[in-house]
Amino acid sequence: MITLSSLRKVYPVAGGEIVALDTVDLEVGRGAIFGVVGPSGAGKSTLVRCLAMLDRPTSGKIIVNDEDFTSTSARKLRRARHRIGMVFQHVNLLENRTAAKNVSYPLEIAGVPAAARQKRVAELLALVGLADRGGSYPAQLSGGQKQRVGIARALANDPDVLLCDEPTSALDPTTTAEILTLLKDLRDRLGVTIIIITHEMSVVKQVCDHVAVLEAGRIAYSGPLLDVIGDPDSGMASALLPLPAAGTPTAGRRSITVTFSSAKSPADFVSTLARRFDVDIAIEAASVEPVQGNSLGRLRLGLDHEVDPAPIVEYLQELGLWVEAA
Amino acid sequence: MEWDWKTIGKLLPTATEQTLHMVGLATVFTVLIGLPLGVVLYMTSRGGLWANRYVNGILGFVVNIGRSLPFIILMIAIIPFTRLVVGTSLGPSAAVVPLSVGAIPFFARLVETSLREIDRGKIDAAIVMGSSYRQIITKVLVRESLPGIIAGLTTSVIALISYSAMAGTIGGGGLGFLAKSRGYDRFQTDVMIATVVVIIIIVQLVQIIGDVLARKLNHR
Numbered sequence: 001m002i003t004l005s006s007l008r009k010v011y012p013v014a015g016g017e018i019v020a021l022d023t024v025d026l027e028v029g030r031g032a033i034f035g036v037v038g039p040s041g042a043g044k045s046t047l048v049r050c051l052a053m054l055d056r057p058t059s060g061k062i063i064v065n066d067e068d069f070t071s072t073s074a075r076k077l078r079r080a081r082h083r084i085g086m087v088f089q090h091v092n093l094l095e096n097r098t099a100a101k102n103v104s105y106p107l108e109i110a111g112v113p114a115a116a117r118q119k120r121v122a123e124l125l126a127l128v129g130l131a132d133r134g135g136s137y138p139a140q141l142s143g144g145q146k147q148r149v150g151i152a153r154a155l156a157n158d159p160d161v162l163l164c165d166e167p168t169s170a171l172d173p174t175t176t177a178e179i180l181t182l183l184k185d186l187r188d189r190l191g192v193t194i195i196i197i198t199h200e201m202s203v204v205k206q207v208c209d210h211v212a213v214l215e216a217g218r219i220a221y222s223g224p225l226l227d228v229i230g231d232p233d234s235g236m237a238s239a240l241l242p243l244p245a246a247g248t249p250t251a252g253r254r255s256i257t258v259t260f261s262s263a264k265s266p267a268d269f270v271s272t273l274a275r276r277f278d279v280d281i282a283i284e285a286a287s288v289e290p291v292q293g294n295s296l297g298r299l300r301l302g303l304d305h306e307v308d309p310a311p312i313v314e315y316l317q318e319l320g321l322w323v324e325a326a
Numbered sequence: 327m328e329w330d331w332k333t334i335g336k337l338l339p340t341a342t343e344q345t346l347h348m349v350g351l352a353t354v355f356t357v358l359i360g361l362p363l364g365v366v367l368y369m370t371s372r373g374g375l376w377a378n379r380y381v382n383g384i385l386g387f388v389v390n391i392g393r394s395l396p397f398i399i400l401m402i403a404i405i406p407f408t409r410l411v412v413g414t415s416l417g418p419s420a421a422v423v424p425l426s427v428g429a430i431p432f433f434a435r436l437v438e439t440s441l442r443e444i445d446r447g448k449i450d451a452a453i454v455m456g457s458s459y460r461q462i463i464t465k466v467l468v469r470e471s472l473p474g475i476i477a478g479l480t481t482s483v484i485a486l487i488s489y490s491a492m493a494g495t496i497g498g499g500g501l502g503f504l505a506k507s508r509g510y511d512r513f514q515t516d517v518m519i520a521t522v523v524v525i526i527i528i529v530q531l532v533q534i535i536g537d538v539l540a541r542k543l544n545h546r
Contacts, residue, residue, distance in 0.1 A: 052454050081456035092451035095546045096470055105465070106455040137545040151454075 001193050002028040002051075003162060009046050014168060021048035021057070022217035028210070030160075032189055033194045034223075035204040037239075038214030044197050047214065048165045051195070065160055082110060085154030085192075089166035091146045093138040095323055099149045099203060100125065100134035106156040124152040144175035153184065155192070162186070164196045168203060177199075181209045201239050205291055211236065218317035225292065226261055230322045237322065241298035243285040252305045254315065255284060257324040263294040264320035270301070274317065279307050337517065342524055343416045345500035348490045352425035353483050360430040360482070361475070363389070364437025365463055370437075375441055375449070375459060380482025392431030397489045400428055401496065409441050421498030422488065429486050436478030440471040473544035491525070492503045500526055 009021040010279060018041045030033045038044050049055040051291055052064065053069055062069040064083055067081050067117035072080055093102045107117045125131050128148040138146055147167060164183070168176040187194050196203060200206035203223070204211055213234060221234040229236045237259040260269065274281050288295055307316050313323050367389070369375050370382035397401070401424040405415045408423040444467060452466045468475065496501025501521045509518025 013543060052450075054450055054453060062440045076455045078458065081454060086451070088447060088451060090447050092445065092447040094448060094470055096472065097545075105452075108465075109455060109461050139546055156481065193392070302496070314363050 002026075002195070003031040003061070003063040004051075005061045005063070007047075007050060007062065008057065008058045009043075009050055010058045011256075020094075020208055021050065021158075024214075024217070024219055025236060026212060026222060027032065028193060028195060030193055031187060032210050033184065033196065034196065034209050034212040036197045037199065037201065037204055037211060040199065040324075042214040043217040044199070045165075046217075048163065048197050051163055052084065052115065053167075068140065081146065082106075082157040083161055084157055085157070085159035087150050087154050087164040088165045089169050091138075091150040093149060095138050097137075099130065099136050099138070099141065101108050101140070102149055103134075103156055104150045106153060110157055120156065124155060125149075126187070127155070129154045132224035136256060136266055142175075143171050144178055145216070147169055147171065147175075147179055151186070155186070155212045156189070160193060162192050162194045163192065164198075166198055166200075167196060169240075170201060173202075176203070177206065183207060187307070190277055198257060201260065205240050205289065209292060216318065226263070226296075227293075229259065229261075230321075232322060232324045237298055237324070240291070241287040241289065241296065242286055243298060244301055253282065253302045254305055254309060255300050255302055256309060256316075257298065257300045258322070259296070259298045259315055259322040259324065261291075261294050261296050266319065267295075269300075269321065270317050271318065272319075276315065277307070277312060279303060279312075327515055330514065333508075333514070334517055337436075337508065338520055338524065341499070341501045341504040342528075343492070344498075345487070345490050345502070345525075345528070346498055347531045348418045348421045348425060348493065348498060349483065349486045352429060352486050352490075353479075355422070355434050356429040356482055356486070357424035357479065360433035361437055363365045363430065363434040363468070364441065365467065367434060368441040368467070369436040369459075369463075375444075375462070389431040392427065393435065395425075396429050398492050400424060401489075401493055416497040418518065421493040421500075422463065425486055425489050425493060428489050429482050432485060433478060433482040436481065437471075437475055440478055441467055441476030443474060444470050450490050452535055461506075473540040473546075476536055476540040476543065480533060480540070483532050483536070487529055487532070 004024050004026040007021055007024040011018045024047065024119055035048065036044060046055065050057045057070060060070070060085060067080060069077065069080060086109050089229065097105070102192040103121045103124050107120060112120070121134065125134050128151050130145060130148050130152070133145060134140065138149070141149065168179050171179060180203060183194055196208065198204070208225055210223065211225050211228050213220045213228070213236065221228050221231060221236070228234050229240060241259070266272065270281055283299060284302045286297065288297035303312070316323050347426045363385070367382065369387055372384070384493050402434030402505065404424055404427060408415045408420050411423050414420050448466060449462060452462045457466070472535065482492045490500055491505070492496065496499040497508045501524060505521040508514040
């Protein structure tokens, strides 16, 4: 669906240059909800601007549906843009147009006749749950409603890809959850591929099935969410399921931090472990949340100092758990 | 003070009509030339879609010259140009030339300022949706800042009314000419007061219409 190969973006500055993207390679499959996360300054904004073709990459290719965006002419690019819908953090609606007229804008510029436009706008507003707010101006809508209008507008030309730049970062948690549910629903119903660039781990947890971690202009990790979580080096497990800091360590105990997914491991591994090795296990900290229909959990287990952890770690790994630290 | 209603009744309507003629035509030219000029100033400025240091620098310089000259000097300085365009430098039609030349740079800067208020994100959104430059200018830039542009135009028209009084004194006719030739030169204070009242009414009306229009178009 989307392939980025050796994407590089360099900004010239006084007395040198800043490498914002350093050889980014990425593959996003059709129908995926692909999260791109990373700390600020990692290159997320640059990546979005390159994907949206607001900035030309210095080198490398962006291929969407077998079409190379980086080498098309300006005229072709304008047409190719209809294949990508974009959702912005600050929505960027035209304030002097009603919600319906905002959704109608991309259809107008694509030359869709008025009657067809009107019909499509009504469909789109209904799709995002705003059928009765078409006549409202953006100033009369709440933050969540504005973002719904933004999403309807992005879907107007039936794009293959919905590119979302921090779509919920300006919204409260309840509205965030509603918008994310809407995005997931749209992917299921329309089959549109969704790329979400965000710094919010909760977004990844709630909707993404694939994730890429951007660090200093490079993709440090990428793949199906559960695989990336399973890679202890990615730090994804601790970012998604943070555990409270360890208190004063109890004398004579050692800690093991494990991550499990109900898809891969039996849920009762703690008691099995205790029985099998005849050990006492303390649960020092735990976080369990539903992720992609499974329950995903992270536990810090406390074992007596006398116990040899090696066979226990081995056994847990056999059960399909990811063991971080022994 | 004696009120010579007969003289006032004879002179005031013609003078008012001449002033409206001058200001009206000059407003048309101010919009036709000042609006595109303001858009080009904005588009060629740093970070703009047509960013061009040279074009922007030259246009900005010319606009600044137009704005730095006091109107009374500008009016006299461009008399040869006025003759070239209209064939004469006397009368309301001839006054339209210096009036437009004086108001165009003023309005263009106000347009540019209004356009700067637009969030860059809206322009990005328009580009991503595949808009052409023409569509961005007409459907996004000008439409979104229309309330500000109307407010700027109101200010410009009021400046034009004030300029037109000056143009009147050097042969343009209109209310300015009437106030000077009768009120000042012949000490007809009643005529002076009458012209002042009419000018105040015109300015108030322009301001009210401008405000109502700007409010109606603004949905922010």
